[in-house]
Amino acid sequence: MRSRRGDDWHMCRWLAYSGSPILLEELLYRPHHSLIDQSLHSRLGVETTNGDGFGIGWYEPSQSRQPALFRSIQPAWSDQNLRELAHSVASPLFLAHIRASTGTPVQQTNCHPFRFDRWMWLHNGAIRDFAALRRDLLLAVDPQLFPSIAGSTDSELMFFLALTFGLRDEPVRAVERMVGFVEAVGWENGVQFPIQMTVATTDGDRLWVFRYSSEGDSRSLHFSTAVSTLREMYPENEALQRVSDETRIVVSEPFGDLLGAWHTMPEASYGVVQKGADELGAFEPRRL
Amino acid sequence: MRSRRGDDWHMCRWLAYSGSPILLEELLYRPHHSLIDQSLHSRLGVETTNGDGFGIGWYEPSQSRQPALFRSIQPAWSDQNLRELAHSVASPLFLAHIRASTGTPVQQTNCHPFRFDRWMWLHNGAIRDFAALRRDLLLAVDPQLFPSIAGSTDSELMFFLALTFGLRDEPVRAVERMVGFVEAVGWENGVQFPIQMTVATTDGDRLWVFRYSSEGDSRSLHFSTAVSTLREMYPENEALQRVSDETRIVVSEPFGDLLGAWHTMPEASYGVVQKGADELGAFEPRRL
């Protein structure tokens, strides 16, 4: 039985924001140990560099259109256009990702987030032995969706499998089916721990995040403490006065210096960021 | 006496817009023979391709900040990020440029528009024998401004010379001084026709455009007919109902299918697009 865990040291970083419209640079550049800073060197990750491209995807405050994407194969830390955009674009809901390739080519179509209609998707982790499993997984994608696959990553393929299994109707259930299917295909091919993932996906209205791995040792994922709680903890913090109660950030790795600002997502769990109370639940892969 | 006119077949294309906030794609992609379409093949120009990079610079509707830039060395026609941004960004005042290099390297710092504080600048044309003249021209730049020169083009150097000669206080006069100086340096070095240019520059409030060449045979420049006149000509055209009376477009090459929509800028002239009546005047290079 094959088991490859050597790819585990490849870790992407990502951030998902939902709340009061905010300039992207407020989160991407300004905080201590911000995402762009992490692109050069990280604290929690094993590897030191996320220089294999990056991407951001954002919804506009007043529009019901599909999100805009900006993706590039340059390292994020030196990309002037990213800096310009982050200084110019404000959004109530956006995703950002910096990539450390697990083997697939460094090209724009392999940069996260991926988009389909109003949906976006990003991923940190890997399908193990992906080169060997890819054909079987591709065949399971709905032929109507198949032509929309533009790149060659495991991450994008997970997105289209989730879409095939009902992401737009039952997001959590669809991702559980996708993971169950990937595990089944992996096990059939002798892969011991087929999947490792943190995932964020959104339809522009709600945000779903997932933490799971076949071996029960998933990469880190953190969500921000409720703003109302933080305001009580830090009554003098002006930034906290400016954001709405419903503002929430989910990140692969915490940043900033505010003690108590982050909670760890439990192993094998999902979260939903939405109007009203957010949800947190157990994630259970499902066989089809 | 040296005279090089072979570089004349290198022509950039550009567009300047001032008026009601508009999605960039309305002008960059949608019109027949739009600027992006011109990047692949032009009608009036001699050369067929503008594939040596591009740039856009835009002011935001509600902000007094410096403009944002997006510049890339990829051909404009295949750049996915440009397409995304043009679909996402609306602006009341923006510049766009597609480049055909006259010899300086294809790199982001050589892409137009150039920016200094709230000012932007773009150029089509060339300083002839620029490699031979560059050192003398560089020395004339205000040492305080010198460190802000990032690239190696004649176009950016013209911008910093104009800034040195008072662009922020007397824009037309400063550009006349810049051209007078470049011609003087060129003639001293045996260059017969030292400069060929169309230029657009803006402080985010007003827009100045220039058409001039030492040989009196300048590249084309066109400005749009007053919106009030166009509405009378085309009462049924809905797009014309949506834009303000003060909307004006200046382009190196006309686009669209509306007869009567464009006027040619005269040889050796400048124009000012501003609140109230626009201006059109004679351009006269001045020796310092």
Next chain:
Amino acid sequence: MRSRRGDDWHMCRWLAYSGSPILLEELLYRPHHSLIDQSLHSRLGVETTNGDGFGIGWYEPSQSRQPALFRSIQPAWSDQNLRELAHSVASPLFLAHIRASTGTPVQQTNCHPFRFDRWMWLHNGAIRDFAALRRDLLLAVDPQLFPSIAGSTDSELMFFLALTFGLRDEPVRAVERMVGFVEAVGWENGVQFPIQMTVATTDGDRLWVFRYSSEGDSRSLHFSTAVSTLREMYPENEALQRVSDETRIVVSEPFGDLLGAWHTMPEASYGVVQKGADELGAFEPRRL
């Protein structure tokens, strides 16, 4: 029945050389209307620009190793690295390609030539309605070969189908099977003229070239006149004295100024460039 011929105006250009080792720049840059010159503007093609990336692949004179590739998404005409390599690398057998995308992304994995072991492949043309046919075609690729597909083009997929159908053993027959299969899949899906192609493929020893299209109106392909004949025609031409009798060039579009230097490949034909007499034969797609 669907029929799309609008994609026909997208034409790549290519060149294949077999003969005395020669510096790449001798063919890529020096001749009048050379391949790099064609990247900016062509004479025979409908479209004017091949700026969507390029690639070269070459075998070394003394080695039995797999060929080296240099591929980039920059336009060929402004690529400094290509200029350096062409000035440095000499080869007895090489392929060069400049791309005009028919819709698939501009990325390195989509640049020709494609390579598998010692084999290389390049293509000008298109599989029509490729987005609709791609899934069915992918499924026919040998699962052992499938993981070696790195990009998303019709051209690379044609290569892997040909490999699946026996390219390494019976090159002409395998390409005939590939075309027969693509036509069958196309017809089943209502595509009237499924394939349009000129192709070059080589194992480092022999070179096979193909000209074919479903509609019997294939893109141009030309091979050079035998060197011995050219020497008789141009006894004073020194370059012709330096190359061996077996030197042969195949190109999508002729270049240079030597009258009588080029012959047109017939419609629906193949050629083999090899030690001893070259071959020219009829090309007949075969149903499996």
Next chain:
Amino acid sequence: MRSRRGDDWHMCRWLAYSGSPILLEELLYRPHHSLIDQSLHSRLGVETTNGDGFGIGWYEPSQSRQPALFRSIQPAWSDQNLRELAHSVASPLFLAHIRASTGTPVQQTNCHPFRFDRWMWLHNGAIRDFAALRRDLLLAVDPQLFPSIAGSTDSELMFFLALTFGLRDEPVRAVERMVGFVEAVGWENGVQFPIQMTVATTDGDRLWVFRYSSEGDSRSLHFSTAVSTLREMYPENEALQRVSDETRIVVSEPFGDLLGAWHTMPEASYGVVQKGADELGAFEPRRL
């Protein structure tokens, strides 16, 4: 008096090879902790990433022509073209450099090595407060050489100053004059420690290397032990049997696992790798 040492944590890495012709990959990829490996993470350096472009320059075994360059703004670790070339090109004398920008843009013209005629130059370190000093330094470059400056780095400007001060005739003396001049200009402008450098330069015949910094705390530089000595130490090592006695490698950071293979260049010293005995001497900046 200003003193900026914060830029010191930006460190490029480089390698210079002179000896028996060798495939570039033998040094760039194969050794433990090779240069490409260092591009992702280094042991001795403070910063962890050298992802701001790279370059190689090589002379061909049999030719007296100028060296070939391959330079790119992609990170070295993921560049497929570099991998291909390193597998294909053999050279008796080459330089390789991976860049961590100290502020100047990431663009091809800022990638090392720089070339002028048959000479190449690369540099690790910085001129401190370079933005403030650049104009004065540029003015000192021979006006005949000035048009050959293509980029905007301190490193390239140091090369052209050295050429101005006689690099082609008295290499060591010219570099001493260059450093003396840079220090003088720096001190006049209130920069306490104006220069920090390790440098390699070559004319294709001999190789000169330098280690110096104004503060007497220069970045690391190492040269390989004489091959004859290494053969005695490791009689069973086959690789050492294949290379000539005159083979020498100079590196910013040691690699490989051979104990005793490296010697540290002393503070403020230069070395000459050449036919016959190599030289090692004291480096003394000279005022003009």
